[in-house]
Amino acid sequence: MTLAPSLVPARRVVPFVRDLAVHGDRPAVVTTTGEISYADLARRVEEHADRLGTTRRLVLVVGANTVEALVAYLGAVRGGHPVLLAPGGNALAALAQAYDPDVVCGPATGWAVDERRPGSAHDLHPDLALLLSTSGSTGSPKLVRLSHTNLAANAESIAQYLGIRGTDRAVTSLPLHYCYGLSVVHSHLARGAALVLTDLSVADAGFWELFRTARGTSLAGVPYTFDLLDRVGFAELDLPHLRYLTQAGGRLAPQQVRRYAELGRRGGWDLFVMYGQTEATARMAYLPPDLAVAHPAAIGVPVPGGTFRLAPVPDQPDPQVGELVYAGPNVMLGYAESPADLALGRTVTELHTGDLARRNPSGLYEIVGRRSRFAKILGLRVDPDQVETLLARHGVQATCVGADDELLVAVTGQPYARAVRRLVADEVGLPPRAVRVLVLAELPRLPSGKPDLAGLRAQATAPTDAGPPAAPTDAGPPTDAGSLCRLYAQVLDRDDVRPELSFVDLGGDSLSYVEMSVRLEQELGHLPPNWHTLPIEALRAPRRPGGRRRSLETSVALRAVAILLIVGSHIPLFTITGGAHLLLAVAGFNFARFQLTGAGRGDRFRQIGASLARIVLPTVAWIGAVMLVNDEYRLSTLLLVHSIVGPDDARTEWHFWFVEAVVYLLVGLAALLAVRRVDRLERRHPFALPLGLTALGLLGRYDVFGLDARYDLPAALVAGWLFTLGWAAARAGSVGQRLLVTAAAALTVPGFFGQPAREALIVAGFALLVWLPTVPSVRVVNRVAGVLAASSLYIYLTHWQVYPHLRDLPLLALAASLALGIGYAALAGRVLAAARARSDRAAGWLSTLLRRG
Incomplete structure (x- = not known):
């Protein structure tokens, strides 16, 4: 039951929380599921405040960017309860243990309110409104004590210098439990503006879809946010309602400040560089946007209501430099290091920031260092x-x-x-x-x-020496991440392997993936889904080792089977064709997984370039060696351009059509992704782009241009759609997308060769790629398949020179072809590793010389 106003004890409430209902039907919160009006938000907040009651209690709220967390926080503030706003995870447990809150509001099965006691175990000062972790100490018992006046004053100050309007819509690009992210909420509620509530990262395509749909007007970011903005191509994004960006949470490099300020001038929006600390509720200074280009290193002027002074610092050689000291109504009450401190009132009147600063001739303050660092x-x-x-x-x-x-x-x-x-x-x-x-x-x-x-x-x-490579063992799964790190170091030939890194982070590719998947399955007894993107420390063996089932990664199995079918059909030991075209689909599948990572464009190009080198160098080396002893191949074969320049009557140059097709596709796709718009399109629509490219590739498959595609066009154009469809298979994340890829293969492959058995093999391969991440296996099969798959390129290159001499002994021809290819793979691996090591050393020396110069 809600008490009559006359019976409710007087309680201090922050004005912008108390007055939510004043803004009526104006939108307060926008999410992917719709809008919540200020009237509705006020009703929910009042209901939560009523539930907490009138006895002041310490309320811990898990600060997620969700409607439930926002209502829980505002409801506690509305009820006059001091709020400990905390992140989730281990930090939450540490804070709960240290401060023993009376009420905990957080996600459980949905959203739960755990009332630990009807009253309070603490003596709570009447001015205390909010407790936040200090910058850099998330989960530490040391908290910042903020008052109702602090919250109101800083919200009003920020709203004033940013010129926030009731029509503005700010996206929650920072966590609610972080003072900067919380200040965005406060300052916009103070003006009756809307919050676009999301926990998506700015690196997520869905973030920008929501921003545009919700007509977002502002975005807040720390320096790392701006690094992510560069990665997603922010300069090219279409954001018609954007009014300004704000930056705080650390120093943004002056060149970035100037670049974004100039970008804003061209785009019709402003950049506000700001400076603050949790101890000042959020903001202490801002740089007027019109001064950002001329003074990109400055933090600007004090926020309305605040003042700065420079306190002398012993042993500071520059008399113009001192410790920046701030005073204003947003300065905290003081710190809390234990529950007993919650009873304290104001213990500080000004804030010694710990930053060294100076005031330039234009009257703007500049941070020049950190005293404590x-x-x-x-x-x-x-x-x-x-x-x-x-x-x-x-x-x-x-x-x-x-x-x-x-x-x-x-x-x-x-x-x-x-x-x-x-x-x-x-x-x-x-x-x-x-x-x-x-x-x-x-x-x-x-x-x-x-x-x-x-x-x-x-x-x-943490230990940095990976130690000697771990030999394969049947002793069971490792007991910690250390042995897995040693395994990764051995397979990838890296000395910087750490538990928090993944196979992709460490530069793993489709060739090393084969060995790694087999060895990892051997160690763990299973292959976790998407293990190549998981941190090493997240990989675990099953709880019941005795019941483990062996499995083999599907793409590895298909590579091993395909190379056996290719060689066996050429001998011919049997006639089961389609292996090379199946390999083309697997190549596209692996392209998506190892070249199109979440890294920046530069790293992607390096990964594609490395893949090209691992294909082209051993291919050219082998063809060149063969040309030295006979005239079987021509210059067009050596240069991998035979499918383009011919000659048409050649009998052996078609041997390497598959290699040429993969090389052309990688080069063409690298050029395509070099276009910023295409790169952004792939990141936003990772499934739709390869599917669209597949549709384009089918123009060649169906002779749309009136050409006899099987003979008039290079193999990369004729069969390239198999590669892009394999790419789409790797990106198919939902049942509907998997069904679409399966249907596309089932509809387009039949009729391509006019050989039903061959076409059925390829369609079946697509189905396995899409629906089965792993296939059941046994240890010995895993080992054999791993070697064959890792050596598949080299077996393909060399078998042409083996089996013709042993046609009368087909089994021996198969064994000899496989053996030579495996041997060539081992030799090429050592040569490439040695070359890479020399290149790294040379580059290091050159880099040192250039930087010294």
């Missing part, structure tokens, strides 16, 4: 921020942190650790042994997107 290494004072800036100028993304006796430098991409170490050591003045470079797939980040310095230190203290 300075590290003393071997007696030398080092600023990790300056090291990160140095590396950024050389195109290396890095996060740095000082340890006891060394500087840790985490980098991403494919930099050369030795060159980075020397560059940093020379610039800072440290000996190279005091600089440790960690090459990671992704820099460790907090849920807010900020660098996770604690996580970096943890990675640095």
Whole structure:
């Protein structure tokens, strides 16, 4: 029952929460399922507040970007209850244990409210409204205590300088439990504007579909968000309602600030660079958009109602630099480090930010370093921020942190650790042994997107020596990720394998995938779905090892079967054709999985280039060697252009039509994906694009241009649709999409050869790829299939020179063809690995010389 207003004790409520209903039928929340009006939101908030009652209690709310979490948070604030807004996962458990909340609101089977006690176990100060984790300490018992005045003042200040209108619609691109993300909610509710509520990443195509559909007007991001925006081609996105971007949560490189500011000028929207800390509720400074191009390194001016001063710093050589100190109504009450601190009132009146700053001649403040981040290494004072800036100028993304006796430098991409170490050591003045470079797939980040310095230190203290390669064993699954890391290091020939990386992160390709899948199944006793994209630490053996069933990855099985059919039919030991065209479909399947990863365009091109090298180099080497001893092949064969230039009467050049087709397809698709719009289209519609390309490829298959396609067009144009349909098979994520790929194969393959058995084989192969990730097997079959699949290209290249001499002994011809191809695969693998190692060393030396220059 709801008490009459006269019987409800006086309680302090934030105005913008109390007055939600004032905005009536105006939309308050927009989701993928529809809109919620302010009137409806106010009703839900009041109902939640009534449920919590009038006795003030400490309410922990799991801050997800969902309607339920938003209502739970606002309802608790509306009821005057102090809210501990927390992330999920391990951090949630740590905070709940440390502060023993009276009520917990969070996801369970849906959304649950767990009332642990009718009253409160705590003495709660009347000004206390909100508890948030400090920046960089998610899950730590140390919390920021914020008052009702803090929340109201900062929301009003932000709404004022951003010029938020009632018609604005801000997307929740940051977590609700992060002060920056929460400030977006507060400032827009304060103006009766709408929130486009989503937990999707800006790297997700669905995010932008929702943004456009909801007519989004603003987007908030930390520096990492802007890296993701670059990856998705933000500059080319059509966002007709966008009014401004905001950036905070860390320093955005000046060149990026200037680039996005200029982009905004051309696009008709503004960039607001902002500065803040949780201790100031959210914002302390902003850079007016019209000054961003001229002053991209500045944080700007204090927010309305706030002031700055520069406090002297001992041993600071520049008298213009001091510690930035902020004062204003949004400064926190103080910290809480235990439940007893919840009874405290205000313990601070101004905020010492810990940032070193100066004021430039234009009156704008600039951050020049972080006082607390300075590290003393071997007696030398080092600023990790300056090291990160140095590396950024050389195109290396890095996060740095000082340890006891060394500087840790985490980098991403494919930099050369030795060159980075020397560059940093020379610039800072440290000996190279005091600089440790960690090459990671992704820099460790907090849920807010900020660098996770604690996580970096943890990675640095983890064992880095992968040790000697682990020999195959029948002793059962590994007990930890360490043995799997050693296995990955052996198969991939990498010395930077870490548990948080996946096969794809480590540069695995379709050839190494075969060996890895077989060895991994041998270790674990099964193959987890999409294991190649899972972190090594996520791979686990079944709980009951005795009941394990052996299986073989379907694409590996098809490669092994196809190469056997190709060689056996050529001898002929039997006549079962269609193996090469089935391999073409599997090649497209693997192209989608290993070349079209979530990496940036540059990394994708490097992956495609590496695949081309692994195909072209051994092919040309073999053909060239054969040409030295006989005249079986011609120059057009060596150059892999026979299907284009002929001659038509050749008897042996058709041997390599399959290799030419794959090479042409990879080159053509790389050129196509070089177009930014196409690259973005593939990321947004990963299934629709290959299906569309398949439809185009069928123009050649059905002789739409009046050509005799089987003879007048290169094989890549005639049979390329099998490759793109295999690509679509890899992207088919729903039952409907799988059915569509299966139907496409069943409708288009029959009639292509006029050989029903051959066509049935290819259709069956597509069905297996689409519907069965693995097939039942036994250990010995797995080992044999793994070797055959990994060597399939090399067997295909070399068998032409073997079986003609042993036609009278077909079984021996088959065995000899397979043996030579497997041997050539082993030799080529060693040569390519040695060449790659020399190339890496040479590139490292060259990089060092260029950077020193």
